[in-house]
Amino acid sequence: MITGAQTATTRIVPKVNEPVDPVFRQIRDLVYKVCGIFQLEEKLYLMADACGRRMKQVGIRTPREYWDLLTAHSSREAELRQLLNEITIGETCLFRSQPQLDALRKIILPELVQEKTKQVMKRLRIWSAGCSTGEESYTLAMNMLEESERLLKGWTVEILATDLNDRSVEAAKAGIYGDYALRSTTDYFKRKYFVPVDEKKLQVRPEVKKLVTFSRLNLQDDSRMLFMKGMDLVFCCNVLIYFDGPSKSKVIDHFFSNLNFGGYFFLGTSESLMKLNDNFHLVHFPGTIAYWKPSLKSGKL
């Protein structure tokens, strides 16, 4: 299947700058309310486009009829899941969110390093939860390697990357990517951290792979979640949107206890926790949002 964003302009329903049927705005609000993922007004045509693809597949003609399908008791859960697949398709690529990476390297890492500097073990643990085919995990690894001679000199970095899907985990381990996944990767990173496998594909170098441990994990498996301790950073992008309220809340509680004090939790760029956990502090960095587990420094300990 061809990925969404590439072909968006050739598809049915509105193009950029064309008025969008108000029903799509209603669908946008529904998706936010149920799943916590928000589509900007200017990207509403992408939402309309995703709906259009679904409408075609299920043989529905009008947005209003599609709204009925999305809200009818019998079909809503399954259809919403299908729609989310369409919305997030093509979202995964390396270096997907530069503001997240900037916040990480310019603000968070210096803060964590300073806070942990008195510890005997200079170790940083990062978890990419729902790592899909490894794009995010390797992006983090490369950025950590960039800091290895500066901020992180003498530090050990471990990146744990997990996904529910075995096939994704296998593909992630191989670390081979084409143009589309590499569309936001600069030549600098391509040259430094990849080797060509054929004319069109690049593979991440062994020194990058060495930082990442991939494994299969179900985020709803409570007993295994309890073992994921001592994290400094957790990234979980476009995964929780598929969970219902109670399971989402449970997973977020797990993430909170998995994190060290002073650690950070990142969601996808248009996702929100929607007040599902009062313990995390919502913090703004330039161009990005994260959730912070307050450090003990200011507390009584």
Next chain:
Amino acid sequence: MTTVSAAIIRERVKNIETTPSIPAVFLPLLKLLNAPPEDVRLEEVVKLVSYDNTIAAQCLRVASSPLFGLAKSPESIKGAVLTLGLRKVETILLTCCLGQAFPSRQWALDPAVFWRHSLGCAMVCRKFSEKIGAHDHDKAYMAGLLHDIGFAVNCQAFATEFGKAVKHALQEQIPLNEAEHDIMGFTHCESGRALAEKWHLADDIIQVIAYHHAPDLSHAAQPLVALVHLSDLLCRMRGLGYGYYERHKADLLHNPAWAVLQQGHRELENVDLVRFTFELDEAVGEVFALVMTIFGTTAA
């Protein structure tokens, strides 16, 4: 660090060369802005706009811009005022007047970036004010528009020192007010206050200008100061800052200003800050376009 006394700041502000060239419509306009919207008469606004050729031309140009999607450009001032609506006319007037009061040659800051932040903050203040059901959204808008006026003062009255402060902020990626404090020993809050007092701006606006970086020090209009403080932070975190990367983390919900706002506005409890942030992103493009229209291609 040098310590500059309030007296010296006042003295320099008094001597800003360009201050006498403030357009004649400016002060009547401020009065108009302070009046409740239902008391504003359209003819009065048209008269004010027509009074100054530059401003009249500016209004016509903005009204004809694709931003407003009109099939036919308005030909008269009245047409432009009707097309734009009072709110936009106010914005344009105030911006043009301030733009004229502070000619942008030799600014240490890019004036387009300065106006983008000011207009952006004004917009966020209004939206925020509406969201929490505050009673005077226009006041909030004006407070946002004027909160950083001290930067314009610094560009004129303290050009060399302020130039160094801007350079320092860019190099260290720290907030501008911290850099000002490090290099100059005072900030745009003090110089802005001196100008605001000289202009006899309303006391609540003076409080905003003086304390938007330290809302806990304000002794009047605290909710308004808190609102501008939070809106300013949001702007800087969402692409409407001063055009450089600020190494800054903002915990708005645990900011004392949030608690101040919450005292008077229970609605704040129900505000989904993440969604509000996303909604603001949608307006960023509009602010860029507006500044582009007002300042032409000089916008960086």
